[in-house]
Amino acid sequence: MTNTVPKRAQRRPYGVDRTLTFLVGLAVFATATAALIVGFGLFGQVRSQRPLLDPIAINWLTAEPTVARITAITLGVLLTVLGLWWFLYALLPERKPDIDLHHHGNGRLTVAATAIAVAVRADAEQIDGVSKATARTVGKADRPALRLDIWLHESADLKDVWQQLNDHVLSRTRESLGIDTLPTAVRIQLDAPRREPVR
Amino acid sequence: MRAAVRLLSALLGLLIGSAGGLLAAETTWHWYRPQNAPLLLPWPTWRDRLNELTWATTEVRLAAAGVAFAGLLILLVALLARVRMIRMVNPATTVTVETTPRSLARAVSHHVRQQENVDTASVTATTRKVRIRVSSSFAPAAELQPQLVAAVTDLLDDLPLSRRPKLSVAVRSTRERQ
Numbered sequence: 001m002t003n004t005v006p007k008r009a010q011r012r013p014y015g016v017d018r019t020l021t022f023l024v025g026l027a028v029f030a031t032a033t034a035a036l037i038v039g040f041g042l043f044g045q046v047r048s049q050r051p052l053l054d055p056i057a058i059n060w061l062t063a064e065p066t067v068a069r070i071t072a073i074t075l076g077v078l079l080t081v082l083g084l085w086w087f088l089y090a091l092l093p094e095r096k097p098d099i100d101l102h103h104h105g106n107g108r109l110t111v112a113a114t115a116i117a118v119a120v121r122a123d124a125e126q127i128d129g130v131s132k133a134t135a136r137t138v139g140k141a142d143r144p145a146l147r148l149d150i151w152l153h154e155s156a157d158l159k160d161v162w163q164q165l166n167d168h169v170l171s172r173t174r175e176s177l178g179i180d181t182l183p184t185a186v187r188i189q190l191d192a193p194r195r196e197p198v199r
Numbered sequence: 200m201r202a203a204v205r206l207l208s209a210l211l212g213l214l215i216g217s218a219g220g221l222l223a224a225e226t227t228w229h230w231y232r233p234q235n236a237p238l239l240l241p242w243p244t245w246r247d248r249l250n251e252l253t254w255a256t257t258e259v260r261l262a263a264a265g266v267a268f269a270g271l272l273i274l275l276v277a278l279l280a281r282v283r284m285i286r287m288v289n290p291a292t293t294v295t296v297e298t299t300p301r302s303l304a305r306a307v308s309h310h311v312r313q314q315e316n317v318d319t320a321s322v323t324a325t326t327r328k329v330r331i332r333v334s335s336s337f338a339p340a341a342e343l344q345p346q347l348v349a350a351v352t353d354l355l356d357d358l359p360l361s362r363r364p365k366l367s368v369a370v371r372s373t374r375e376r377q
Contacts, residue, residue, distance in 0.1 A: 004292055004293055005293060005294065005295045009295075010284075010295060010297065011282060014201055014204065014205065014280065014282075017204050017205050017208035017280075018204055018208075018277050018280055019277075020208060020211070020212075021204055021207055021208045021211060021273060021276065021277040022273075022274060022277035022278065024211050024215075024273060025270050025271070025272075025273030025274035025275075025276075025277055026270070026274060027270075028266060028267075028269060028270030028273060029267055029270030029271055029273075029274060030270075031266070031270075032263045032264070032265075032266035032267035032269075032270055033263075033267050035254065035259070035263040035266075036260060036263045036264060036267060038254045039254040039255050039256075039259055039260045039263060040255075040260070041255065047254070048253065048254045048255040049253050049254075049255060050253060050254065051249065051250050051251065051252060051253055052249045052250075052252050052253070052254065052259065053246060053249040053250045069226055069229075069230050072222055072223070072226040073222075073223045073226050073227055075219070075222065075223075076219045076220065076221070076222035076223025076224070076226065077219065077223050078219065079215055079216065079218060079219020079220075079222065080216050080217075080219035080220040080223065081216075081219075082212075082215060082216070082219070083212045083213060083214070083215035083216020083217065083218070083219055083220075084212070084216045085212075086208065086209075086211070086212030086215070086216070087209050087212035087213045087216060088212075089212075090205050090206075090208045090209035090212060091205075091209045154309060158357065158358055158359070159357070159359065162290060162296070162359065165290075166290045166291065166294065170294065181293045182293065183293045183294075184293060184294045184295075185294075185295045185296075185297075186294060186295065186296040186297070187284070187296075187297055187298065187299075188287070188296060188297070188298045188302070189298065189299065189302045190298055190302040190303060190305060190306040190358075191302060191305045191306040191309050
């Protein structure tokens with residue numbers, strides 16, 4: 001069965017973070033290893049005795065000062081932009097889109113993300129065997145998706161919960177929002193420790 | 200590990216961004232006011248120091264080794280940060296269901312402990328394999344092992360997993376030694 005649930009619904013995407021971190025790690029490791037190899041004279045004793053600030057490179061830079069300066073400034077600005085974007089991308093929280101219901105002429109009706117989350121959560125927690133549930137919207141307002149986390153009791157019958165979740169909670173959410181499909185990623189925690197009553 | 204890679208990633212982004220900003224600022228400043236350079240960083244001192252050091256200097260080698268190690272750690276964090284969720288059968292094309300390996304292990308472990316003659320049980324679960332180690336002081340291993348396999352198979356049959364993990368049950372019985 002092919003499914004149409006976007007990866008974004010299942011979890012916050014982390015591919016960019018992982019790839020960039022991997023590339024930086026690789027670059028750092030490769031550079032330092034190259035420095036070590038040069039330092040131990042594997043590229044010749046003469047090369048290993050040269051200063052870190054390579055005379056040939058310095059000569060070239062002083063011969064072409066304008067090119068060198070412009071290159072350095074451009075590189076610096078690019079790195080700043082990349083670094084800031086990267087920093088914000090990693091740390092800003094995920095968006096919770098409100099869902100657009102209708103566009104009639106000038107009229108427009110949206111449902112707030114929190115309202116959906118609270119409603120779905122309340123519905124899911126009604127199911128027998130569910131000890132706790134959280135819900136949130138993800139994606140964009142015109143193509144929303146739902147992420148639903150569910151904690152089950154030890155004694156819960158998963159098949160039963162599953163059926164009720166699909167038949168009641170999700171279909172009701174779709175009906176009340178008036179949309180045909182709402183891609184949903186459900187994440188189940190089996191056998192969650194029972195919440196002890198406070199005495 | 201995913202939180203770690205996100206934090207590390209933010210930190211690296213910040214470092215790269217600041218390095219770029221400083222590079223651009225110092226170069227621009229040095230271009231327009233060469234006599235007033237440096238702006239923020241004492242880079243002429245660094246330049247003179249770098250001119251004295253050669254690649255074969257002990258401190259350069261040590262620094263390179265340290266940086267290589269740091270690079271390896273970063274690589275490791277990036278490689279290990281993978282989500283390994285256990286997928287379940289999707290009830291509809293617009294719904295996916297998954298669970299965590301830890302929660303599956305917890306459910307299996309709970310089930311195993313409820314069986315007769317089981318003293319202690321430790322369970323690890325991955326997407327591919329559920330490994331169970333049990334100790335018992337009453338029943339001999341040869342007797343208990345097939346019972347546990349049957350019991351856990353029943354449990355796994357009840358869970359709509361999209362891919363059945365392999366099951367391995369090891370029983371250590373103290374009774375046989377007596």
